[in-house]
Amino acid sequence: MLWACLRFPGLAFSAAFAATPEAGPSALLDGHARQRLIAAANEEAASLGVRRGQSVAAARALCPALDVRPRDRDAETRLLAGIAAWCYQFSGHVSLAPPQAILMEVGASLRLFDGWPVLAERLRSGLLEQGHPHTMAATPFASASWIFAASADGMVLPERDGVLRMLAALPLGQSGLSASMVKSLQAMGFRRLEDIFRLPRPELTRRIGRDGVAWLDRIRGQSAHALPAWQPPANFQQRIEFDSELDGSQPLLFPLRRLTRELANLLAARDGGVQRFTLTLEHARGESTRIVVAMAAPQREAERLFELARTRLERATLPSPARAIELVADELPVFRPPLRDLFEPVRGDGLDWPTLDERLRARLGDAALRQIALVADHRPERAMRYGTPGPVVSLPRRRRPLWLLPRPLPMRPDPVAVLAGPERIESGWWDGADARRDYYIVRTAEGQQAWAYLPPGTLDGWMLHGWFA
Secondary structure (H helix, E strand, O other): OOEEEEEOOOHHHHHHOOOOOOOOOEEEEOOOOOOOEEEEEOHHHHHOOOOOOOEHHHHHHHOOOOEEEEOOHHHHHHHHHHHHHHHOOOOOOEEEEOOOEEEEEOHHHOOOOOOHHHHHHHHHHHHHHOOOOOEEEEEOOHHHHHHHHHHOOOEEOOOHHHHHHHHHOOEHHHOOOOHHHHHHHHHOOOOEHHHHHOOOHHHHHHHHHHHHHHHHHHHOOOOOOOOOOOOOOOOEEEEEEEEEEEOOOHHHHHHHHHHHHHHHHHHHHHOEOEEEEEEEEEEHHHOEEEEEEEEEEEEOOHHHHHHHHHHHHHHOOOOOOEEEEEEEEOOOOEOOOOOOOOOOOOOOOOOOHHHHHHHHHHHHOHHHOOEEEEOOOOOHHHOEEEEOOOOOOOOOOOOOOOEEEEEEEEOOOOOOEEEEEEEEEEEOOOOOOOEEEEEEEEEOOOOOEEEEEEOOOOOOOOEEEEEOO
């Protein structure tokens, strides 16, 4: 087995600043402290002297532009689960290690991805593309991988002996033991893990307790530890609340892209798609705007979901600035990629019909597009109507023009040649719109193909009713 650990040191900031495209100097508050104390600062704030444990007043004295927000642990959990959904495509066993790490067994996936270097590169590029800075390590033991991901980014040790040598050289502060255990051991003169590995087990248990010894056994692979496998949920519901009201659709695009990307991650984990989801924008005084995004067929590509949602959002009329946005997808059907021929020719940049239909509906609105439905009537002007498709009706399989005139017009001059016909149509005696015509496919003097008719039994009085492409 080979366990990979992914650590996300900026996860708390990503969760707290989910609706902010570019955060400047910022810090998070310690929600458990009695006073308003800084729990973490980003690099820009740290470069200006902001440190953990400072009061907010002291931090803002050093950095007046400091943006301070409380940690949102629920949002952190949701964000970590969203990343786990994306990781699911690389491993069948993904486990959460809160608050900011994911463990995944990748030994069974190495042949599929042509080895660890290729798999690691795909992991890194995909996570960075989504805006998730991370560190990574892989060993046969999940707990050891968790340690090395924090202290030796990029390390991969497939053999047990290599893991034991690297663990022995680690300082106690990087061992994963609790701060109180480390402080106690350092007071006794121990500095590295190799120092305490030499101690007899009873003596080591007396110094750090059973929990500490159990942890040391786990990182060395001397005891089994079952990691609960994370399972993707059956639906998607996620909400982002803004620090201030956002006016217009443009400021909403950043949180919208984040929501659609996390939806796509869940769909990839479930090997499913989505055909309909709902955006809800919350406004002041309890108002809300509901936007339904529907597709012709299930989709799961993040960029396509974002584009469809963005187009719908830009067309919506917002009564007032938004305070939050929520995306809900209750039905996640199985995703079936379109069937392709083995020797299918290379397509150009054109869109297939379902994609074009979705984009037109998103941009113009559902009412702007109408479908042609067949009607069981032999009279051409009544054989089709606009609207939703009805039951399939059986009509004579004869050639019909794509362009039918709203009403027949006298044909001048007469056609120069008859290509096919006649086709007798005699119908409508029961509704007062009796039609008796002999239709022909003819060629005009300009070389066009037309659909025209004559009254039965006559040879003149041509009436033009349609054009062929």
